[in-house]
Amino acid sequence: MKIDLPPESRIFVAGHAGLVGSAVVRRLERAGFSNIQTATRHQLDLRDQSEVNHWFKANRPEYVFLVAGTVGGILANSTRSAEFIYDNLMIHGTVVDASHRYQVRKLLYLGSSCIYPRQATQPITEDQLLTGPLEPTNEWYAIAKIAGIKLCQAYRRQYGCDFVSAMPTNLYGPGDNFDLTSGHVLPALMRKFHDARESGATAVEIWGTGSPMREFLHVDDLADACLFLMERYSHDSHINVGTGVDLSIRELAEKVRDLVYPNAELAFDSSKPDGTPRKVLDVTRLKDLGWQPSIGLDDGLASTYEWFVDQHRQAGHLRGVELATSS
Numbered sequence: 001m002k003i004d005l006p007p008e009s010r011i012f013v014a015g016h017a018g019l020v021g022s023a024v025v026r027r028l029e030r031a032g033f034s035n036i037q038t039a040t041r042h043q044l045d046l047r048d049q050s051e052v053n054h055w056f057k058a059n060r061p062e063y064v065f066l067v068a069g070t071v072g073g074i075l076a077n078s079t080r081s082a083e084f085i086y087d088n089l090m091i092h093g094t095v096v097d098a099s100h101r102y103q104v105r106k107l108l109y110l111g112s113s114c115i116y117p118r119q120a121t122q123p124i125t126e127d128q129l130l131t132g133p134l135e136p137t138n139e140w141y142a143i144a145k146i147a148g149i150k151l152c153q154a155y156r157r158q159y160g161c162d163f164v165s166a167m168p169t170n171l172y173g174p175g176d177n178f179d180l181t182s183g184h185v186l187p188a189l190m191r192k193f194h195d196a197r198e199s200g201a202t203a204v205e206i207w208g209t210g211s212p213m214r215e216f217l218h219v220d221d222l223a224d225a226c227l228f229l230m231e232r233y234s235h236d237s238h239i240n241v242g243t244g245v246d247l248s249i250r251e252l253a254e255k256v257r258d259l260v261y262p263n264a265e266l267a268f269d270s271s272k273p274d275g276t277p278r279k280v281l282d283v284t285r286l287k288d289l290g291w292q293p294s295i296g297l298d299d300g301l302a303s304t305y306e307w308f309v310d311q312h313r314q315a316g317h318l319r320g321v322e323l324a325t326s327s
């Protein structure tokens with residue numbers, strides 16, 4: 001059943017400055033919501049229950065998008081494992097509990113596709129959660145994300161709260177982290193090809209063998225799905241959000257090369273980890289509800305690269321660089 005959020009609803013986007021949160025804010029603004037609530041890290045430490053309670057008491061959000069967290073790519077996951085598990089466990093716990101305590105009407109929590117077992121049957125259906133061991137390169141993050149799903153379920157079962165969970169696939173888009181050590185593969189490759197083109201280097205290093213398969217969803221599509229699910233999804237079980245289509249890291253690297261620096265060679269560094277071999281989501285449930293993505297990977301890559309170049313130019317790091325393609 002669809003609920004209609006009145007345009008003046010108080011909607012808290014926890015994590016509004018991040019890749020996902022900023023896209024959710026853009027989507028809500030576009031839909032005409034006039035009372036979008038946000039708090040910076042300085043204003044509110046989401047890991048601190050008393051601060052979060054105080055904030056909820058003062059601001060009384062009616063709807064909550066819980067999209068905050070400490071996130072990063074394959075390297076950051078293994079070098080900052082304590083932050084990944086602690087920050088995320090705490091943030092999920094404080095926001096879910098305060099949402100119950102201050103009678104939030106509905107909360108949408110975002111997890112991640114890394115919650116599923118490393119050897120999950122592909123494409124991955126929602127019911128494969130907790131059916132096998134996790135991928136070791138991101139198990140800290142995955143455990144915290146699974147705890148978030150269980151929090152929502154427990155508060156739903158014990159207190160009748162309308163808290164739901166969505167599991168997005170790998171995301172990308174404007175606002176992504178282009179840092180080479182902490183970022184995910186897609187922005188990292190964009191930056192590597194960009195820098196190689198700038199410096200005139202002939203080869204670009206790609207971590208691992210290039211054979212792992214990954215699925216990529218544009219963050220504006222995810223934000224659209226978040227609003228859709230807030231309005232139409234109310235179940236104990238989490239729901240996958242993705243495209244249902246994946247490609248190899250080699251194929252991704254070739255696409256980014258063709259877009260950014262067509263003359264570059266790919267140099268695979270197999271001393272770096274591959275991570276999970278494949279994690280494409282089964283999105284049948286979401287599709288059956290009537291939602292599907294609208295931004296194809298080629299268009300999404302082109303617009304994200306434009307955004308990256310623009311940011312660099314504004315930051316004064318770039319001197320008159322033009323896009324490698326006209327699209």
Ligand code: GDP
Pocket residue numbers: 072073074075114138170180183184185186188189205206207208212214249272273274275276
């Ligand atoms: P994952 O999806 O959790 O494994 O996280 P990532 O997005 O960080 O990595 C996805 C895949 O891309 C892994 O197989 C990485 O080894 C590979 N990869 C290739 N080059 C890079 C790179 O420059 N940065 C990152 N983060 N991953 C890379």
